[in-house]
Every structure is written in structure tokens, then in C-alpha cells.
Amino acid sequence: MNELINTNQNENGEILVSGRELHEFLEVKARYNDWLPRMAEYGFKENQDFIAITQKRVTAQGNSTTYIEHHLKLDMAKEISMIQRSDKGKQARQYFLELERKWNSPEMVIKRAHEYLEKRVKALSTDNLVLHQQVNELQPKASYYDMVLQNKSLLSVSKIAKDYGMSARAMNKKLHDLGVQFKQGDIWLMYAKHQDKGYTQTTTHVIDADKSKVSTKWTQKGRLFIYDLLKKEGIYPVIERPDSQIV
Template identity: 75%
Template structure:
């Protein structure tokens, strides 16, 4: 048997599989009991309570087949287990209640700010985590600002058509100039076009509403995601004009100039 209570979305929960195993009931019976409680809550006008405390989910069995289950908060577990009244069931309920309490205390300790931690090593570790989270929040905010501005380009209909064509990673544009993506990003930074925030390059505010880029967020897994900025055709032309004014031409035009001379 696994843990009676575990953390899910930073909240102590149990699930219908664990309840079925501990109370020695078939899982389909526990699912029925849960859904009876959900129906009663809805009939009583407590849909919000139901949504916040009962989360339908899935699990995969040893044969690789996917089945339904529910994640239950402590309040949801209390409602469902009310019907389990035998002396043995009462012992199980006490075990769950104690485990929920222990998990709440563990969560509170985990979320304690660094200045409240006595141990200097643990305090330092927590401070680093806080700074990393602060930096991530700042990056997320700046990415969101760029995304909002990208949706409000001061552009003509022709410009809007350009924006909706294929998006281009900076590595492809850099290749046209015989550069690496790293070198191209650095050059655009030197020319005052963009700056680096965390792991992503963002445009300075004066360029964000021109329709030069589109920024999207790619989900890595359930808890992690990574933003990506790609350039539109209009943005590619902007880079071309900018670099040309600096005397930097794409490889194909250098070849043409060489032939002409």
C-alpha cells in the first residue's frame, strides 16, 4: 500500500483507490459512494464545494489500461467515509485523519519562509528556492506582457496577413547569415532589440506591438512549462533591414555582391 495521504497541487489529498484498499471495498463501490455524495451536494446547491474537493482523475493498471478514480480532499474524504460506521472502519478513519494532519504540518513546514527557519543550511536552501521562484514569476509576467502586446500590433491588413504565415525560430534566421542562434540573439541585444530574461529572449517594449514575434508556452509535463518566442515574416524582414543598415547581409546577398564585383 502506498501513502494514505499525498500532496497533489500543493494540497493534501487521498484517492478512491486508497480508500477502497484501506476499507477493503471494491473500487467501483467507492466510486459509487463518491458520486452519490457529489449528487447530493449538487442537489443542495453546493456545486462549488464539490468542484473544490472532488477531482475526477485516472490511473493506469498493471496491464496498461486506464480507469477512472477520484482525488479527495480531507473534507471530501470525511463526507464519503461517514457511511462507513463499523468499529474497524472507525480505526481506518482515525488513521486517515491523523495522516491528513501530519501532511498539513509537513506542508506548512515546507512553505515556511526562509527567515523563519533556524537551521542555517536549510534557511539558505529555502532562500535560494524563493529567489528562483521570484525570478520565474518575474519572467512569467514579462512573457505575458509581451504576449499581450503581440496581440495588439499597430499594423495594416497586409501586416496581419504576414503575421499569420509560418513562424520562424531565430536559429533559422541566424543560419541565413552564417551565424548561430546564440550569436544572432547577442547581436539583436547589442542593437537594442531584445533582452534576456531567465532562459528566454524578450523584445524591448517599443518593439512588442509591431507584430515581429509570437510567444507561446510549451508544456513539458503537468508541473513544468517553457515559453518560446518565434519570429513572424514581418519580424524577419525587420531583422533583415536592421542588419543591412549595419552592413550585415545574408549569405545569399554576399554571394551576389561578390559576383557583381
């Protein structure tokens, strides 16, 4: 089936249609900004049947300007096409019906289920690694659990890196090269041999029902560990460097 109108998929697995592309395909004479609100009056609700998105584009003169685009759910796109009462409208509606039929075919359902499972397995793998590190970090000092959670002296790697005149990225890479930590997705995790030393504290901040953010901070003990480790490599904090030492 030739792609008459571009479509994409949202995070819920629903097909979305560009309002502007549909308007252009239907060859509607009215301006898009006048036409779409009139179509919405047929009982469609924003953020339920369609969403409005502010986009940017560059004009022929090289200036940047903004415009409003709409992503329509498939049912809305089908009904709008039928409302047009034109050959183009009929063609678009038939196209959407065929697209929907293929989208809901057993093969496509299985494919989407497989993709979903792959994402969940990857997420669970990361979650398990984080949980394992959290357990190993807190287990040796379980009696200090509450105190550790309220500890105000925890430091981000960027603050420690600043002591050495380094960026957080450079510090993380150095600790990785020295066998201290490894990266899992967007998270730096300690290798097992360091997890129970009390060098770090990893916490999970819940944003909402579906989202959370993992953060790893260094304790003062971890800060001294980094100091001793880098000292062996000939790397000293800025404050301890001779004036003649080149950074």
C-alpha cells in the same frame, strides 16, 4: 507518522487522496467502480469534493488500457472512512485527522507561504523583463503603436529559421550565441542594446484570469537584421546558397 495512504497537493494547496488507494487500504470487498459512486451518493459533488481522472496503464500482456481514478479532498476521505464502520476505516480517519493537524500547523503554513512567495517573485521577475522589453520596443515609434499591433507581416522565429534550413531551436541558439537574445523561463528576450531597434514585437495573450501567454514575433526589419548578422558569419538563406554548398 507513517504514511498509510499516499496523498498529494493541488494548485490551491489542498490535500488530495487517491480513491483507489483508499479503497484498497479499507479492504472494501465491492469493486472500486461500484464502491466510489455509492460513496458519492452521500452528498459529495464531482469537481467540488472530488475529481475523476482518466489514467493509462499497461497490462501483464503488454497492452495499453485506460481506467478511471478519483482524487478526493481530505474532508471527503475522512467521512468515507468513518462510513465504513470498520477498524480500517477508523484507522484511516485518525490518519487523515493527524495529517490535517500537521498540514495546518504554523510551521507548514509558513512553509507553504514561503513557497508561494518564491513562485510569485519568480513570475514577477519574468513579467517585469517582458514589460521592459515591450516598452523599449514600442517607445521609439509610439505613434505607430496601433499600426504595429495590426501588422500582418510579423514572423515567428520558426518561419525565419526555415529560410536557412534550420530549426527554430537552432536559430534561437545561434542568436543567443551572437549576443542578440537571452532566455528567461520559456521566453526569448532581446538584450537591451537591441530592444529599441524595432526588430521584434512582444505581446501578451490573456487566456483567463490566471493564465497568459507571451509571444515574441520578428518584424521585417528584424528579418533583415538577422540576414545581415548571419551573412557576416558566412550563413546564407537556402535560396542564396550555391548548389555545391553543404547544409
